Amino acid sequence: MKILHLNTYAGNGGAGKASLRLSKALQKQGIQSEVAVNFLFKSNPQVHNLSKGFFFKWLTAVGILLERLANKIFVKHLPIPFSIPLWGKNISSREILESVDLIHVHWINHAFLRPQDLAKLARLNKPIVWTFHDSNAFTGGCHVRYSCDHYELECGNCPVLKNSNPNDLSHRIWKQKSEAYKQINFTIVAPSRWMAESVSKSKLLKSRPKINIPNTLDTGIFKPFSQAESRKILGLSPGKFILMSGFMPSRKDQHKGTSYLIEGLETFANEHHLEIENIELVIFGNRDTRNLPEFPFKTTFLGTISNEDRLAICYNAADVFLAPSLEDNLPYTVLECLACGTPVVAFNTGGIPDMVEHKINGYLAEHRSSADLAAGISWMFKHPKKELLQANARAHVMSYFSETVVANRHVELYNSLLNDHVSA
Incomplete structure (x- = not known):
């Protein structure tokens, strides 16, 4: 053949x-x-x-x-x-x-x-x-x-x-x-x-x-790795709760749901104001420096990551990956980070529910609801058994993808x- x-x-x-x-x-x-x-x-x-x-x-x-x-x-x-x-x-x-x-x-x-x-x-x-x-x-x-x-x-x-x-x-x-x-x-x-x-x-x-x-995807590249070591390689804070997202253009962006993400982050920050110093947002991918939005947390930009091994390290460094796309077929960022054992908070839209199982390996927020997106981030932040979510994320990818x-x-x-x- x-x-x-x-x-x-x-x-x-x-x-x-x-x-x-x-x-x-x-x-x-x-x-x-x-x-x-x-x-x-x-x-x-x-x-x-x-x-x-x-x-x-x-x-x-x-x-x-x-x-x-x-x-x-x-x-x-x-x-x-x-x-x-x-x-x-x-x-x-x-x-x-x-x-x-x-x-x-x-x-x-x-x-x-x-x-x-x-x-x-x-x-x-x-x-x-x-x-x-x-x-x-x-x-x-x-x-x-x-x-x-x-x-x-x-x-x-x-x-x-x-x-x-x-x-x-x-x-x-x-x-x-x-x-x-x-x-x-x-x-x-x-x-x-x-x-x-x-x-x-x-x-x-x-x-x-x-x-x-x-x-x-290659599950031999996108696989779980030491979070502490990943953060050390990337120069990220070892003890913070790290939120990660990819491809962050501007507040005007529509397809990737940037405006909803910003509103969700602001709501989450207000609810956890006393813990804001222990939270960090990390973004990789292109960014439009002319229309760069303001974020409520310390934000680190890693730039475009073209090497898959380094991209896997990025996913492993995060506690949760945020994917606010408003319509997507089967976005690779979601699949890749789940393969690395990193839970996802995303809108319940497109092909994302094929990958993210609600409250099993992540959180599916109501479509176009920044409030529910914030609730999902908060749910991840407070979850008592993060290791279980991580294991579920990897297992789902291995079974179906x-x-x-x-x-x-x-x-x-x-x-x-x-x-x-x-x-x-």
Whole structure:
């Protein structure tokens, strides 16, 4: 069995990580698995570059930039990602695709595979699996839907577009996808139950075969480690109660729920005013220094952490990880810190309930309630058996998200599709 994974980037973003991690997990199970990407930021011998050479690399880069320019023209200035499939690449005649048994598609936006480019893969006559890392495949362009239900029909009247009407750009993109999908068969992998339910509601893909298989991670890297030693390595206070969060842009951020987190922290600080000197907030990831919010505790910024071993040390240094995302498929920060035995406080939304078991390995707060988020932090702060929460966090990941478990579920799916293909 030889599998090829297709993704726009290698290791960038959740989908980039997921495709590489899944491929490695499959390799450990004896499967020939490779990854090919449309744009490679730096050389990686483990990844096939579909835009090789100076000319093709920069041609691809121009396509990505032009797509972003089109967004500025047609899309409102909102923190809601939207893709306009204006440029793409026909890869159906590439030798690497001819040589594999099954094609596994992941995230293919940013001038990679437009709907019509995806449809051309049908000529290869190979089983195709498509993992949905966000909602774009079944919407008229948006990647994050929030409360919008237009995807349940045919999009149009899009609240994200500057020019919104029944036949607007979102409806036309939806129609492009509808025509393309009629030409190609594929099986959908939904990493979370929430994503599977969303697909089932969409007019575009609700009748397609789908299966819920989560993303995986290397539990040999993301594993429990001495908290004291982790804090020593990072230069953090040894005796404080440490709250940790990742990717903290500004109070204006919408998707990651920054405003709710700040309000929750302020409420928690007011309730535990006398103990405030013993609490510290630690943040890793990018930060917008121009719009940096004020926090009620001493706050340490660790910057962007690209090395996975060091990221695991960060998770191990914390008493609790805070994930206030308002909509997320299966966020890796939550999965990674649970694998390290660090409990999570998060909103009950998206795929997060697949990972966080309420009051067993963390706390699921009422969606968009900063008060309940504060209650969750307080519950963690006061919990008499933190070691039990830590053990539960690790055990849940090993049972449902480990490389062996996830790889085997994919192998079962691949075998089923290949057997059906042969007998067809």
